[in-house]
Amino acid sequence: xxxxxxxxxxxxxxxxxxxxFHCSACHDDDEWSCANPIRGRAKTRSLSASPAxxxxxxxxxxxxxxGPCPVTTFGPKACMLQNPKTxxxxxxxASQRLTWNKPPKSVLVIKKIRDASLLQPFKELCxxxxxxxxxxxxxxxxxLEDPAIVNDDTFGPVKKKFCTFxxxxxxxxxxxxxxxxxxGDGTLLYASSLFQGSVPPVMAxxxxxLGFLTPFNFENFQSQVTQVIEGNAALVxxxxxxxxxxxxxxxxxTLIQNGIEENGVISTSLEMEMGKQIMQYQVxxxxxxxxxxxxxLSNVDVFLNGHLITTVQGDGVIVSTPTGSTAYAAAxxxxxxxxxxxxxxxxxxxxxSLSFRPIVVPAGVELKxxxxxxxxxxxxxxxxxxxxxxxxxxDSISITTSCYPLPSICFQDPVSDWFExxxxxxxxxxxxxxxxxxxxxxx
Numbered sequence: 001x002x003x004x005x006x007x008x009x010x011x012x013x014x015x016x017x018x019x020x021f022h023c024s025a026c027h028d029d030d031e032w033s034c035a036n037p038i039r040g041r042a043k044t045r046s047l048s049a050s051p052a053x054x055x056x057x058x059x060x061x062x063x064x065x066x067g068p069c070p071v072t073t074f075g076p077k078a079c080m081l082q083n084p085k086t087x088x089x090x091x092x093x094a095s096q097r098l099t100w101n102k103p104p105k106s107v108l109v110i111k112k113i114r115d116a117s118l119l120q121p122f123k124e125l126c127x128x129x130x131x132x133x134x135x136x137x138x139x140x141x142x143x144l145e146d147p148a149i150v151n152d153d154t155f156g157p158v159k160k161k162f163c164t165f166x167x168x169x170x171x172x173x174x175x176x177x178x179x180x181x182x183x184g185d186g187t188l189l190y191a192s193s194l195f196q197g198s199v200p201p202v203m204a205x206x207x208x209x210l211g212f213l214t215p216f217n218f219e220n221f222q223s224q225v226t227q228v229i230e231g232n233a234a235l236v237x238x239x240x241x242x243x244x245x246x247x248x249x250x251x252x253x254t255l256i257q258n259g260i261e262e263n264g265v266i267s268t269s270l271e272m273e274m275g276k277q278i279m280q281y282q283v284x285x286x287x288x289x290x291x292x293x294x295x296x297l298s299n300v301d302v303f304l305n306g307h308l309i310t311t312v313q314g315d316g317v318i319v320s321t322p323t324g325s326t327a328y329a330a331a332x333x334x335x336x337x338x339x340x341x342x343x344x345x346x347x348x349x350x351x352x353s354l355s356f357r358p359i360v361v362p363a364g365v366e367l368k369x370x371x372x373x374x375x376x377x378x379x380x381x382x383x384x385x386x387x388x389x390x391x392x393x394x395d396s397i398s399i400t401t402s403c404y405p406l407p408s409i410c411f412q413d414p415v416s417d418w419f420e421x422x423x424x425x426x427x428x429x430x431x432x433x434x435x436x437x438x439x440x441x442x443x
Contacts, residue, residue: 093414108139108200138163141165144159180204180205180225181204185212188202212327240282243383246396248276281387286320287381290315306366320334337360345359345361363401367400
């Protein structure tokens with residue numbers, strides 16, 4: 001697609017100053033200037049950004065539909081207001097590549113618990129990482145408590161080299177260079193929950209039942225892991241949701257002095273402020289608010305940036321990321337969105353209204369969900385299917401886009417992997433082919 005640049009009215013005095021206009025949205029070295037009338041990306045990132053033949057006032061747009069806007073000025077006087085609260089920078093998916101500032105030394109191996117079929121792949125991977133790559137392997141303590149691993153004498157020397165941790169007790173966020181998941185999509189969700197801040201790159205092997213988020217097969221894992229260690233891989237940045245749950249205290253309040261409770265334990269995940277209990281979560285798939293065991297319809301108010309947009313009357317509501325659009329939201333009738341699209345989805349669950357359709361809102365907006373004042377019952381909320389808890393009158397759930405996405409390592413590239421998963425796992429648009437018309441022979 002070719003577009004023609006309008007003539008810029010620049011005086012000769014301004015030409016002598018050789019001033020350039022930078023695109024604040026792109027944050028790169030691209031610039032407008034009198035000496036360089038062609039505006040495109042840097043050469044190292046260019047895909048097809050070459051000037052059209054026969055004209056020096058035209059340029060060809062890159063193939064990506066998700067690339068940054070080439071200009072931040074609109075007409076002779078309008079421009080984009082610089083926003084210091086930018087949530088995420090939209091990149092060309094083809095330019096998202098893995099690189100290392102220093103060679104990786106530590107790896108977290110996450111294995112699906114209570115699955116005997118994963119014991120042999122787990123052992124082979126750990127032996128390869130420790131003995132052939134001399135890497136520090138972190139494993140959850142309960143994984144090594146499996147009787148099949150405890151009673152395996154041949155695996156003992158390798159097991160002694162492991163560093164172990166316990167969920168909710170040990171903080172390993174600053175000790176892991178990258179993550180390898182063995183299992184299904186649940187292992188990737190679990191890996192996301194372990195990192196409430198920056199997440200290391202995640203390499204997920206398909207050893208579960210569905211495998212929509214796990215593109216790698218384990219047959220030739222040695223060469224694939226080696227490519228990742230060498231920094232030769234594509235990435236898809238899966239946005240996450242930052243969720244804050246504020247609850248009113250309804251039990252006897254404990255005495256808190258200098259952030260320490262009566263029993264002397266410092267509260268890390270809970271903050272006590274003005275009689276309120278505050279919890280925060282990082283969510284990769286979705287936040288689900290439902291009616292729980294009650295027989296009544298859920299009745300919750302949904303606010304967007306402080307404005308009431310609707311009241312949900314039905315079984316509940318799903319607030320999901322693009323990654324979660326192919327999970328519970330898809331089952332509830334929502335559209336499926338590529339992970340590179342910066343958006344938040346709001347999907348009702350069995351709404352008692354024929355016109356309540358799922359909607360997509362921009363990434364970065366703040367959603368707040370509360371029980372309606374006239375709600376007959378409480379609601380329940382879960383985060384990626386975990387940490388399920390009750391929501392009562394006066395409680396609130398605030399949701400926005402997190403600034404810490406999950407970098408998932410691709411098998412091919414972000415676009416090919418996603419459509420391959422749609423076809424293989426969800427059988428998207430699978431249909432018997434229509435027969436063509438038979439050509440009648442003329443005599």
